[in-house]
Amino acid sequence: MQPTNDQRLWMYRQMVTSRHLEERIETIYMEGKTPAFNMAKGPIPGEMHLSNGQEPCAVGVCAHLNAEDVVVATHRPHHIAVAKGVDLNAMVAEIFGKATGLSGGRGGHMHIFDPTVNFSCSGIVGESLGPAAGAALSRKMQGKPGVAVAFLGEGAANQGAFHEALNLAAVWNLPVVFVIEDNAWGISVAKQACTAVPRNDVRASGYDMPGVHVADNDVEGVFAAAGEAIARARDGQGPTLIEIETSRLAGHFMGDGEDYRPEGEKEGLQQRDPIPRYRQMLIEAGLLDEAADTELVGEAHERVEAAIRFAQESDFLPPQAALETVFV
Amino acid sequence: MTATTTATSSRKLTIARAMAEATAQEMRQDPSVFVMGEDVGPMGGVFGNTRGLHEEFGGERVRDTPISETAFIGAAVGAASDGMRPIVELMFVDFFGVCMDAIYNMMAKNTYFSGGKVNVPMVLMTSTGGGYSDGGQHSQCLYGTFAHLPGMKVVVPSNAYDAKGLMTAAIRDDNPVVFMYHKSLQGMGWLGTEKGATVATPEESYTVEIGKAAVVKEGRDLTLVSLGAGVHHCLRAAKALGEEGFDVEVVDLRSLVPLDRETVRASVAKTGRLIVVDEDYHSYGVSGEIIASVAEHDHACLKAAPRRVAYPDIPIPFTPTMEQWALPNADKIVDAFHQMMSQ
Amino acid sequence: MSTAITVPEDLWEGDNEGVITAWLVDDGSQVNQGDLVAEVMVEKAQYEIEAPSAGRLTIAKQEDEVVEKGTTIASLDG
Numbered sequence: 001m002q003p004t005n006d007q008r009l010w011m012y013r014q015m016v017t018s019r020h021l022e023e024r025i026e027t028i029y030m031e032g033k034t035p036a037f038n039m040a041k042g043p044i045p046g047e048m049h050l051s052n053g054q055e056p057c058a059v060g061v062c063a064h065l066n067a068e069d070v071v072v073a074t075h076r077p078h079h080i081a082v083a084k085g086v087d088l089n090a091m092v093a094e095i096f097g098k099a100t101g102l103s104g105g106r107g108g109h110m111h112i113f114d115p116t117v118n119f120s121c122s123g124i125v126g127e128s129l130g131p132a133a134g135a136a137l138s139r140k141m142q143g144k145p146g147v148a149v150a151f152l153g154e155g156a157a158n159q160g161a162f163h164e165a166l167n168l169a170a171v172w173n174l175p176v177v178f179v180i181e182d183n184a185w186g187i188s189v190a191k192q193a194c195t196a197v198p199r200n201d202v203r204a205s206g207y208d209m210p211g212v213h214v215a216d217n218d219v220e221g222v223f224a225a226a227g228e229a230i231a232r233a234r235d236g237q238g239p240t241l242i243e244i245e246t247s248r249l250a251g252h253f254m255g256d257g258e259d260y261r262p263e264g265e266k267e268g269l270q271q272r273d274p275i276p277r278y279r280q281m282l283i284e285a286g287l288l289d290e291a292a293d294t295e296l297v298g299e300a301h302e303r304v305e306a307a308i309r310f311a312q313e314s315d316f317l318p319p320q321a322a323l324e325t326v327f328v
Numbered sequence: 329m330t331a332t333t334t335a336t337s338s339r340k341l342t343i344a345r346a347m348a349e350a351t352a353q354e355m356r357q358d359p360s361v362f363v364m365g366e367d368v369g370p371m372g373g374v375f376g377n378t379r380g381l382h383e384e385f386g387g388e389r390v391r392d393t394p395i396s397e398t399a400f401i402g403a404a405v406g407a408a409s410d411g412m413r414p415i416v417e418l419m420f421v422d423f424f425g426v427c428m429d430a431i432y433n434m435m436a437k438n439t440y441f442s443g444g445k446v447n448v449p450m451v452l453m454t455s456t457g458g459g460y461s462d463g464g465q466h467s468q469c470l471y472g473t474f475a476h477l478p479g480m481k482v483v484v485p486s487n488a489y490d491a492k493g494l495m496t497a498a499i500r501d502d503n504p505v506v507f508m509y510h511k512s513l514q515g516m517g518w519l520g521t522e523k524g525a526t527v528a529t530p531e532e533s534y535t536v537e538i539g540k541a542a543v544v545k546e547g548r549d550l551t552l553v554s555l556g557a558g559v560h561h562c563l564r565a566a567k568a569l570g571e572e573g574f575d576v577e578v579v580d581l582r583s584l585v586p587l588d589r590e591t592v593r594a595s596v597a598k599t600g601r602l603i604v605v606d607e608d609y610h611s612y613g614v615s616g617e618i619i620a621s622v623a624e625h626d627h628a629c630l631k632a633a634p635r636r637v638a639y640p641d642i643p644i645p646f647t648p649t650m651e652q653w654a655l656p657n658a659d660k661i662v663d664a665f666h667q668m669m670s671q
Numbered sequence: 672m673s674t675a676i677t678v679p680e681d682l683w684e685g686d687n688e689g690v691i692t693a694w695l696v697d698d699g700s701q702v703n704q705g706d707l708v709a710e711v712m713v714e715k716a717q718y719e720i721e722a723p724s725a726g727r728l729t730i731a732k733q734e735d736e737v738v739e740k741g742t743t744i745a746s747l748d749g
Contacts, residue, residue, distance in 0.1 A: 045461035097647030108646025255715030319653030517692035517712035
């Protein structure tokens with residue numbers, strides 16, 4: 001399955017948007033946190049899990065999804081939210097904890113909920129699969145269109161919830177796709193040190209569903225694999241498991257010393273940064289030239305800058321609003 | 329040696345270092361002690377409490393696990409029943425949802441089910457607490473949840489001296505012990521550590537008896553009861569109230585199970601006034617249990633209705649304005665006392 | 672004789688500033704050579720400062736103070 005030229009440019013644009021967002025968050029996050037790195041300080045406090053390098057997973061999958069389709073993401077959700085079409089202003093305002101944020105600041109960066117595009121995420125490893133399977137079940141029971149996609153990291157494939165959800169989705173033939181973003185590291189623990197199989201897609205065979213592997217963080221490889229899996233789901237043929245070999249160009253979270261990485265690994269990953277690679281591919285395919293690229297990147301950056309300005313200029317809710325949106 | 333008061337050694341430790349030192353000392357003298365958890369190996373634990381252990385004891389006894397809490401905590405139950413003394417880490421207590429069955433249905437109950445024939449001598453250590461905007465799945469205390477379930481001891485240190493002594497006691501205990509440490513006391517600078525938690529800690533091995541509270545400040549006018557980070561809020565409130573002329577006693581529970589009701593009752597019998605400070609949720613928790621323990625024993629000793637300064641019954645919000653507003657602090661304790669005195 | 676305790680030039684990579692997050696001995700106490708005396712945090716990494724010799728410690732930089740490589744944070748007498 002090949003993307004159209006429009007889809008190619010859409011994927012590139014989303015990747016550039018997401019990366020610029022992460023780079024801006026990275027800078028703003030560090031405000032007030034030097035020289036003493038105190039997580040509670042600065043305009044964006046708390047943990048921050050950046051998605052730099054993992055953009056192909058988000059865009060290659062979401063290129064096949066509509067607003068009605070359901071996505072459940074992880075503690076590292078920004079790239080997926082961007083690609084799923086989550087309201088960027090409201091998402092960035094949420095990351096800043098502002099009144100105009102998706103939940104008025106109650107959720108924060110690990111808890112982004114935008115029901116208008118059926119996007120949600122959870123900060124607990126392995127907890128995306130059950131809700132995605134349930135959304136798929138709901139669509140099936142209601143006879144409503146739409147499929148569900150759960151994103152997870154490779155570390156989550158060792159959680160019980162992973163295996164239980166795969167079995168459930170298979171035995172009920174649910175319209176759901178499970179997408180593993182394999183960035184090779186669960187905080188400091190390498191995949192090979194904690195996973196009995198080198199590739200998690202082989203685990204699909206235990207649940208009688210197709211397992212597909214995408215190598216080398218390849219945007220169009222993700223697009224093809226996801227396209228086929230989502231088409232199968234839409235067609236009532238049940239779930240698929242996809243594992244994508246991707247790269248975490250940042251630490252597990254901001255401030256991670258990353259001492260666990262082998263010498264030179266990060267430099268190697270940066271040289272294989274998927275965004276310049278895809279850009280080069282589009283140029284070679286004649287879809288992009290310097291001028292068009294500059295314009296596209298400029299527009300994407302301006303969209304992010306506008307969202308950041310929106311967030312920065314927004315107020316906080318009064319503290320007592322903590323008691324609202326839940327019964328007490 | 330058993331000690332209940334702070335020793336005079338000048339060497340200070342953070343709680344993270346105190347936990348690691350206690351663990352290392354027990355591992356040196358008992359080959360059945362080993363450690364399992366996520367990032368406890370070369371990284372030394374996300375919160376620093378296994379730092380240096382992998383270097384000294386190697387990967388066989390300090391094991392990084394997959395992100396498989398049900399499996400490795402269940403495995404600890406099995407190993408503990410078979411002659412080992414595992415120490416396992418649940419990185420954030422908030423993650424207990426994925427593995428609670430191994431904890432409360434097996435770790436806590438197997439000894440009883442076996443009529444006392446099967447011991448489960450393991451330690452489950454887990455981080456608690458918020459205040460740094462980590463959102464509602466990474467900031468909870470859940471003290472009351474664990475303490476409510478019978479069959480496991482629960483300890484919550486407020487300083488490094490107690491942390492080391494309680495850790496040593498927990499490892500040596502033939503019962504399962506849940507060791508709940510508070511992130512803001514841990515001595516990890518990036519979590520904005522409470523200075524009062526880094527205290528003089530002897531190098532030699534010692535235990536702090538599980539089930540014994542400590543009166544960390546004596547007074548005659550009011551009893552403040554708390555645990556973990558709350559103890560430091562209480563000490564600040566006691567100082568502020570002291571400047572107003574009130575003599576405040578502060579009780580650090582240190583253990584939730586067994587609970588030292590006697591120390592609390594003796595303090596309230598003296599002061600007649602009780603405020604419980606708890607960062608865990610307000611309802612159905614530690615604060616209610618402490619007040620009930622006093623009231624059901626002798627309500628006549630109370631000169632005023634007891635009060636609690638606890639976390640409201642809401643999920644923990646991310647945004648700092650809301651989170652800081654909801655957390656207990658010294659000002660809220662002082663206000664609660666003023667309200668108590670005006671009634 | 673007085674010996675300065677300085678932040679070692681090779682304690683961390685780069686020229687970032689750090690912050691003393693904890694003094695692990697009290698001002699005025701006697702320490703032995705090699706004792707761990709302080710923790711310094713640079714970004715989110717913590718580094719240890721050891722006493723270069725034995726002596727009575729006089730703290731020059733308090734907790735939460737910013738330090739650089741080479742900064743004298745204390746002295747040892749005796």
